[in-house]
Amino acid sequence: MATKKQKTPLTTDSDIKLIRKANELVEARYKFDIWETRVFAYMLTLIKHNDTDFNEYTINTGDIVREFNLHDSGLVYDSIKKAADKLLDKKVEILRTTAEGKREYFKTHLVASTANPEEGAKENYIKLSFHPALKQFLLELKARYLVYDIRNILSLTSIYSVRLFELLKQYQKIGKRKFMLDELKELLSIESHEYQLYGHFKGLIKRAEKDLAKYTDIYFQFEEEIQKRKVVAVTFYIFENTKNQRLKVESVASSKVTEKSSESTSDNDEVEKLFQKVEKYVTKQQVKKWVGEVPTEQIEKAITYTIHALESGKKIDNIGGFLNTMVYTPNLFDKYEAKKEKVKKVTKKATDQKSEISFLKEKISILQQEYEKALSELDKRYLLENPELYQEIINKIQANSFYDYKQTLESNLERDSIKGLRTAILLEMFPDYQSIMNRFNKEITILYERLSKLNGNH
Structure with a gap:
């Protein structure tokens, strides 16, 4: 008989429990059942961001019951305890990169020890400790790791x-x-x-x-x-x-960062004039940076284009980021808007569901091509003018588990997984990439939702 779930307790952002693990561990080979998944996930939330070593973690089984909104019964408590014991025998296979740059499959146990009260005791807890070999994948993570709120998986x-x-x-x-x-x-x-x-x-x-x-x-x-x-x-x-x-x-993280201001009374008239137009969206320091790096005519054009877009009803989630992208990438979205107009004309020809589906797929394809062109424009601006930066990105790509040393660098760079990795690296390094991605992804999301409805997938 299916058990009836308790009412989910209200959780606030101050109660946030994060799971952090290196990407190699995310992509590792291991198989859990749902109870092992819940216990191991809860263990991960007990690791503090600044921990340098593992502890023996004591977990009240009732906390897991409440956290995952499970039915409060003896059967559930027994399942949690059994999961802790089974974790002791679980092994994981991880494809890792050694200090010498070699790729190798590394196998280890996940849990080093477990304990629970003797039979008949009033206490209801389990004690577990991570295997020391997992330190490199769970502690002091600085690059290539996943972090998310455990609340995402509580109901799965x-x-x-x-x-x-x-x-x-x-x-x-x-x-x-x-x-x-x-x-x-x-x-x-x-x-x-x-x-x-x-x-x-x-x-x-x-x-x-x-x-x-x-x-x-x-x-x-x-x-x-x-x-x-x-x-x-x-x-x-x-x-x-x-x-x-x-x-x-x-x-x-950003809430802990205090924005430094270097404003001075010597701001020139040009900066002041431009800032008055965009003070709702960017700081004066940002405008100073523009003036020092980009022709004023280009800045004016970017501001005019952005304001016109807003007045015409265009919804822009991050106006400051969009404006910054327009300043540094002239004519980029002019071409994009031209493509959109072309697509609008095609819309009128979609007289039945079949033609509309075909149209939506074509529109998605056009936007994806424009997205790649937009990134290519930024590549030229950032990478071709800075060979050292380009080499730094290549080094990061070659250190990734998806890089195939049996193929040439050029062949690797054509693979989808490596293209995705390259984009992820650039997103971390340059905010312009994020602005472009947000713009195109939003448009593409809307199109996919329309396509899904036409296909009957609600």
Whole structure:
């Protein structure tokens, strides 16, 4: 008989519990059941951001029951205790990069020890400690790691929904992630005898699609790549789920940063004149930076274009970021708007559902091409003029687990996984990339939602 869930307790952002793990651990090979997933996830929230070593963590089993909104019963408590014992035998296989730059498969246990009260005791707890070999993947993380609010997975009851959430959450800023079918099954730890028919495996993906849309701060739509009537790859398009937004990790960090101002009474008339037009969106220091690096005519054009867009009803989430991108990338969005006008004319020809579906796919393709061109424009401005910076990015790419040393650098850079990694690196280094991505992803999201309704996927 299905157990009845308790009413979910109100959780505030001050109660936020974060899970942090290196990307190598996210993409590692291991298989949990849902109880092991819950216990291990709760363990991860007990690691403090500045910890340099593991502790033995004491967990009140009632806390897990409350945290995951489980039915308060002896059976549930027994399942939690058994999960702790089973974790002791679990191994993980991680593809890591050594200090010498070599790629190797590293295998280790996840948990070093576990303990619980003797039979008949009044206490109800479990004690666990992480295996010391996991330090490099869980402590003092500085680069290439995933962090998210545990509340995203509290209501997920499928281990595959949890794994897919983490794998897609890694690529949220990029907005897209492609897997070869065999690669995806391996990452989800699906055995060769499981889900042999694609239709059954697709059911797993569809369930995750519903789960993430209902419970997490991201959702996805997916597209199948078919060769010779067989699905060989799946591309996931990842979107922010506005109805389930938690306190963003970036906002926690940024709230601790005090913005420094270097304003002086010697601001020239040019800066003052420009600043009066955009003071709602950017700081005077930003305008000073523009004047020192970009011709005034170009700045004026960017301001005029942005204000005109706002007055015409265009919704821009980050006006300051959009304006900054326009200042440093002249004519970029002029071309984009021209493409949009061209697409609008095509809309009038969509007289039935079939032609409208075709039109939407064409429009998405156009926007994706424009997105790539926009990034290419920034590449020219940032990288071609700075070879040292380009080499630094290449070094980071070559250190990634998806880099194939059997192929040439040029071949690697053409692969989707490496393209996504390269974009992720640039997003961290330059805010302009984020502004461009936000603009195009929002447009593409709307189109996919319309396409989904036409296809009957509500």
